[in-house]
Amino acid sequence: MPSHVDYRAAFSLVGTVLKYITVPFAFPLLVSLWYGESPLPFVVTILVALAVGEGLRRLRPEPDLGHREGFLLVGATWLAVPLIGTLPYLVAGQGSVANPVYALFESMSGFTTTGATVLSDISVERHGHGMMMYRQLTQWLGGMGIVVLMVAILPELSVGGAQLIKEEAPGFELEKLTPRITSTARALWKIYAGLTLLAAAVYYALNLFGPADGMTVYNAVAHALTTMPTGGFSPEARSAEAFAPIVQWAMIPFMIVAGTNFALLWHALDGNPSRLVDDSEFRAYLAALASVGGLIAALLYAGPGLDSTPSQVAPIVGAIEPALRQALFQVVAIVTTTGYASMDFNVWSAPAQTILLFAMFLGGSVGSAAGGIKIVRWYAISRLIDRELYTTVHPEAVRPIRVSGSVVDEDTLMGLVGFTLTFLLLFALSTVLLYLDTLRTPGLSLNGLEAMSVTMATLGNIGPGFGEVGPMNSYGEFSAAAKLYMTFLMWIGRLEIISVLVLLSPTFWRR
DSSP states (O other), rough: OOOOOOOHHHHHHHHHHHHTTTTTTHHHHHHHTTTTTOOOOHHHHHHHHHHHHHHHHTTOOOOOHHHHHHHHHHHHHHHHHHHHHHHHHHEEEEEEGGGGHHHHHHHHHHHTTTOOOOOOOOOOOOEEEEEEHHHHHHHHHSOOOOHHHHHOOOOGGSSHHHHHHHHOSSSSSOOOSSSSSSHHHHHHHHHHHHHHHHHHHHHHHHHHHHSTTTOOOHHHHHHHHTTTTTTTOOSSGGGGGSSSSSHEEEEEHHHHHHHOOOHHHHHHHHTTHHHHHHHHHHHHHHHHHHHHHHHHHHHHHHHHOOOTOOOTTTTTEEEEHHHHHHHHHHHHHHHOOOOSSSSSGGSHHHHHHHHHHHHHTTTTTTTTSSSOOOOHHHHHHHHHHHHHHHHHOOOOOOOEETTTEEEEHHHHHHHHHHHHHHHHHHHHHHHHHHHHHHHHHHTOOOOOOHHHHHHHHHHOOOOSSGGGGOTOSSSSTTOHHHHHHHHHHHHHTTTHHHHHHHHSSSSGGGO
8 A cells, every 4th residue: 555655855855954953063173273183073074974865855746745755844944954963973983972872872862862871981081172063063953953952943844833843842732822823933932042041141150150160161051051951961971969059959940941841931031931931830840840859869978877878978968068969960951851950879778779760751841952751641630530520429520630720631631641651662562672681682681670761761761770770880881782672662751752752653644
């Protein structure tokens, strides 16, 4: 049976995306030149991307984008860009990412803002300032969404742009902040870019006027590029732990903002800050951060016991500020799926680690840069459960589900429940598969908590897990097959599963 999808039209627009994505690659190229390093990895990448992009564009010079082609465009874009993104690592040929499987893992982790890494030697001395800045830039490009960026700048995507953005980040309907979807996309990117500049300025100001030694201009820009997209990559091997406590405190509010619905931020900046207070998801989001963070802070303050307290935890026991800072920083980093680390939480007690694993399932707000299941889904499901209990007692009652004062229709509710169940089923299946793979991998051993964290860290685009994949470790010990499967999980997780499963369904390709 012939295909009912015009793949030439979709791939033609993927080619256009590849051509335009080369423009920001000039930034790490210039950084390399500034530090006297070879710009060849970025020159080669730009030339290849332009050539491949032009070749794809000629498949259909004037593409007509339908509903199915939109799905294919989004899925293919999020594969093609990370594939092209492997070239700087491969051309440079430095460290573990000189291996194609490792390079693909690192590139996909960057663009999907997962933050998982296969690098065991994170440093500018090893990889160069330009390459490490490129690594940071990949997360910034993927944070607000590659398709959202292209809708903002490409006229050919203005028609059907709302559908494309929805398919890149499924969930509640995109709120049109302006009459035209292209203007809405531009508004979101302006807020995103503005907050990135503000973060860089604040980080560097802490170096100029405070005790934040090491937060140079380079580090300030590098960390701003991965704070706002909730990415978590750092050119420092010890992540945020490399900096003074004041820097960690400064990162927390930026991570919280990055995990907030950007439409709410737009309304707040447009003179209507009450939209933040009135939003049900935002209130639930802050409540989750405060409650989980407070619980872990209490556990760190009390300590696991004098005889079993690891050396890194010992200074926290009985000290309010370190306990509160470490707990709040890690909870915010995990819930928003940023993945920074202010310390190695592998040394935390089992109860604290278990609670942090629970936090991995929460996710940030819909319409934010954060990944995961998202707070709004849990909120809507909780209201749905409450309604079921109520109507069981009062079967004649009609009780609609409201989120932020608006009634959520039944189709949307079923979509939220369907996504959450699909996510949990894929999580369970992937945990078993990855755990079984570790049994045949020499030198690699995971317990149940660690195996679950591996899956959640990649599927939820979080980054660090526990044990072998703790915040100060890497994913380098896993087999090539496991790395490729986790690369798949990062891809499908960034597109929130359904957009990819649709492409894998035979009915998508039939008339």
